[in-house]
Amino acid sequence: MAPAGAAQRPAAPESIGKKAAEGLNGEAGAENAGTEDTVAPAASTGAAPAAMISPLETSTDSAVPARLQEAALPPAEALDPADEAAEDEPATVVRAVTVAPGDTLMRLLIDAGAEPTQAHQAITAMEPVYSPRRLMPGQELEIAFADPGDGALGELLAISFRPSRERDIEVSRSTGAEDFFAESIDRPVARQLAYAKGSIDSNLSVAAGERNVPHQVLAEAIRAFSYDVDFQREIQKGDAFEFLYEIYVDEEGALVRTGNLLFAAMTLSGSRTDLYYYERADGSADFYTPEGKSVRRSLMRTPIDGARLSSGFGMRKHPVLGYSKMHRGTDFAAPSGTPIYAAGNGVVEAAGRNGGYGNYVRLRHGSTYQTAYAHMKGFAKGIRKGARVKQGQVIGYVGTTGRSTGPHLHYEVHVSGKQVNPLKVTLPRGEKLKDSEMADFDNQRGVIGRQLALAQGGVLMVQRPCESQENGVIEQGSTMGSDNDC
Numbered sequence: 001m002a003p004a005g006a007a008q009r010p011a012a013p014e015s016i017g018k019k020a021a022e023g024l025n026g027e028a029g030a031e032n033a034g035t036e037d038t039v040a041p042a043a044s045t046g047a048a049p050a051a052m053i054s055p056l057e058t059s060t061d062s063a064v065p066a067r068l069q070e071a072a073l074p075p076a077e078a079l080d081p082a083d084e085a086a087e088d089e090p091a092t093v094v095r096a097v098t099v100a101p102g103d104t105l106m107r108l109l110i111d112a113g114a115e116p117t118q119a120h121q122a123i124t125a126m127e128p129v130y131s132p133r134r135l136m137p138g139q140e141l142e143i144a145f146a147d148p149g150d151g152a153l154g155e156l157l158a159i160s161f162r163p164s165r166e167r168d169i170e171v172s173r174s175t176g177a178e179d180f181f182a183e184s185i186d187r188p189v190a191r192q193l194a195y196a197k198g199s200i201d202s203n204l205s206v207a208a209g210e211r212n213v214p215h216q217v218l219a220e221a222i223r224a225f226s227y228d229v230d231f232q233r234e235i236q237k238g239d240a241f242e243f244l245y246e247i248y249v250d251e252e253g254a255l256v257r258t259g260n261l262l263f264a265a266m267t268l269s270g271s272r273t274d275l276y277y278y279e280r281a282d283g284s285a286d287f288y289t290p291e292g293k294s295v296r297r298s299l300m301r302t303p304i305d306g307a308r309l310s311s312g313f314g315m316r317k318h319p320v321l322g323y324s325k326m327h328r329g330t331d332f333a334a335p336s337g338t339p340i341y342a343a344g345n346g347v348v349e350a351a352g353r354n355g356g357y358g359n360y361v362r363l364r365h366g367s368t369y370q371t372a373y374a375h376m377k378g379f380a381k382g383i384r385k386g387a388r389v390k391q392g393q394v395i396g397y398v399g400t401t402g403r404s405t406g407p408h409l410h411y412e413v414h415v416s417g418k419q420v421n422p423l424k425v426t427l428p429r430g431e432k433l434k435d436s437e438m439a440d441f442d443n444q445r446g447v448i449g450r451q452l453a454l455a456q457g458g459v460l461m462v463q464r465p466c467e468s469q470e471n472g473v474i475e476q477g478s479t480m481g482s483d484n485d486c
Contacts, residue, residue: 091147092157099139105132109156112143118156118176125180126171130163139163146176165189165256189248189256195455200239204231207241217245219305220261223392224275224287227297229268230423240267244452260285263448276448278433278441286430290445292438294430299369300343300391301422304332304398304409329372329412330422336377336407338398342389343371343413351383357410358402361395370414375404 095112109119123132141161146154155176162168166189171182196211208218221243222231229235246259264287265274275295279285287295346365354360357374361383364370377399389395400407413422433441 091149092144093147093153094142094144097141097143099135099137099141101137103135103137105135108141109143109159113145113153114143114156122156122159122171122180126159126169126182129171129182129184130169134163135161144172162187165250165254187250189250191259192247192249193244193262193451193455194247195242195244195452197242197456198240200235200241201237203235204241208243213243214245214247214258216258217243217261221264222305223300224261224264224295225266225273226300226302227295227427227429228273228301229266230301234268236269239269241265242452244448244455263452276441276445278444280433280437288433288441292433292441294432296391296430297427298344298365299371299413299425299427300341301427302332303341303343303371303373303411304334304338329374329410329419331408331410333406333408334398336398336400338407338409339380339394340373340376340396340398340409342391342393342395343411344369344391346371346389348383348385348387348389348395351379351385351387354402356403358404359396359399360402363389363395368416370417372410372412372414374410374412375399375402375408377401377407 097108097112099108105123106116106119109122110116114122126132139161141159143156144158144160146157148154157174157176158170158172160168160170160172166187168185168187169182170185171180173180196208196213198207198211200207204222205218208221221241225231242263242265243261244263245261248256248259250256260277262277263275265272267273274290275287276290277285278288289295342363344363344365346363348361349364349370350360350362352360354374357372359376359378360372360374361376361379362370362372373396375398376396379396380394383389383395398407398409411422413420413425415425
């Protein structure tokens with residue numbers, strides 16, 4: 001890796017004058033040219049894409065010809081700016097290292113050949129940009145040293161690595177006499193639209209996994225439908241789903257992260273429900289029906305992802321006590337540690353140990369509704385009496401505390417102080433978009449409709465990068481051939 005800035009330092013005027021004089025002498029010029037051909041350039045880890053070349057790296061192109069004219073060098077003997085830069089660029093040796101468990105950056109640099117003082121200086125320069133404590137086993141680093149040409153290692157010049165697909169970290173200096181400079185370089189990512197459609201044989205999670213739907217997208221879809229759908233009892237073989245969502249890929253096409261779920265549809269027992277993601281002018285976002293009604297209700301029926309309904313509301317034989325007893329809630333079996341969500345906005349009324357309930361949380365949602373969560377393994381940070389919570393916020397984790405035979409969530413809904421069946425209670429739907437917002441919402445629905453039509457027809461949704469790199473994201477258009485695809 002060539003140290004940053006090495007190619008930007010033009011030769012001093014007197015050195016150019018000397019070359020001009022030598023250039024007028026054929027033998028001297030030929031001898032000097034032969035010598036330059038043997039100079040070893042700095043080692044490089046790979047050519048950077050042309051689009052990523054900084055204007056600073058080409059700024060000497062206009063400065064060098066002016067200096068050559070001042071030196072009165074004949075045009076036929078003009079020096080190539082690249083040759084001049086190469087003369088100033090020191091030869092380097094690059095060593096690649098991989099972080100192992102227990103390694104520290106200081107130890108890695110010293111083992112690679114760096115002097116302790118220089119290693120400390122480089123790490124100090126890097127800390128404001130990236131903490132060395134965040135390095136993980138398996139992380140690869142490249143460490144560059146000056147090459148004095150005697151087989152030994154010279155000054156430490158640079159450290160570079162890629163902590164994620166979205167950015168590079170570089171710590172460098174041109175010579176050992178300079179201070180280290182650290183920078184975080186964002187790598188360009190492209191926004192694309194992904195489409196998944198499938199039939200359900202057993203459950204939605206399995207069906208979505210077979211279509212390579214990312215977990216984050218699936219979780220968002222479950223949360224959007226959980227206000228109306230009992231995923232344990234209402235899903236039947238032959239039901240279907242359809243998702244349109246954002247993904248972000250790097251220059252190699254590898255997935256960097258997922259974005260928003262833009263559209264979700266589920267067909268249950270022949271009845272189809274479409275939901276559209278929409279961001280309002282005030283920055284709030286939610287899923288809405290085609291009529292502009294928010295799917296959000298005051299309470300979620302199932303405040304947990306991926307759980308199995310293990311016991312419903314009503315009379316049953318208690319698994320621990322051994323006799324029939326009214327079960328005034330719903331049990332969801334799930335692995336220990338599974339996150340539990342607040343069913344609605346509210347205030348924590350109780351958070352602590354509560355007899356047979358074990359670790360217990362009760363939330364108040366206005367003057368009418370309360371929800372209770374029992375047998376928790378533990379509480380989420382900040383969950384204590386009097387704390388305010390938002391719908392969907394993690395409040396605790398599945399466990400088996402209290403009178404419990406295995407890890408599960410016992411969930412209760414109280415209406416005006418009376419325990420009711422969480423799966424059957426009628427809950428008010430969220431607000432409807434204002435008339436002034438409906439025109440924009442309908443326009444967004446139209447855009448999504450056209451994208452779905454392309455996907456359903458088997459056309460690649462996105463391909464051509466557009467000329468926009470706002471926030472480091474390259475928006476992409478469809479393959480329809482229009483001049484306004486983006």
